Amino acid sequence: MLAPRDIDEYVLPTERRVIRFRRHWVKVMNEVVQAAVLFGVLLVAAVELPEGPVVSNMLWYGALLVLIKASYKISEWWVEKVVMTDKRVMLAEGVFTQKVGMMPLGKVTDLTFERTFMGRALGYGTLVIESAGQIQALNKIHHMPDPDEFYEAISELVFGEKRQTPSRP
Structure with a gap:
């Protein structure tokens, strides 16, 4: 199997990489919890159901x-990686088929930043980029x-000024 291309290969020589990141780990937490619960159900079924080759095989294949x-x-x-350069924002995703989405920063007209309570507690959020x-x-x-950090960097590149934070006396 061919390894997916690194997203930095899509950065042009005339661009400067500003930020590169992987999405927050909470994105896969749902899959990990689901897998743990299903393994628990399969374990309980293995203990409670009568032994036999059919039941044993079904439980083994279910666990597999x-x-x-979960591994996929x-x-x-x-x-999956997100890269912001001084000219565009790119998202590369896909294990077997790689897809690279891109938005030029020159087309950005509005930024919306959203954070839920859980997002504030765990350190993640959603950025809506409108063109x-x-x-x-x-x-x-x-x-x-x-x-x-991402919101400030993209605001500075798109709108020309870094967001001013009030100074403390």
């Missing part, structure tokens, strides 16, 4: 399917780690 699905979802999260009346390949970035 849970493991394969974690692999998807691992290879001049067009649907772009990349308009929402969910589960961004340290979203304040």
Whole structure:
């Protein structure tokens, strides 16, 4: 199997990379919890159901399917990267088929930053990037780690000034 290309290979020589990150780990937490619960159900079924080759094989194959699905979802999260350069924002995703979405920063007209209570507690958020009346390949970035840093960097590049924080006396 061919290894997915690194997203830095898509950065042009005339661009400067500003930020590169993988989405927050909470994105795969649901898969990990589901796998743990299903393994628990399979374990209870193995103890409670009468022994036999059919039941044993079904439980073994069920556990194998849970493991394969969880491994695939974690692999998807691992290879997915977001890169912001001084000219565009790119999202590369896909384990077997790689897809690279891109939005030029020159088309950005509005930024919306959203953080739920859990997002504030665990350190992730969603950035909505809007363009001049067009649907772009990349308009929402969910589960961004340290979203304040990304929001400030993209605001500075798009709108020209860094967000001013009040100074403390």
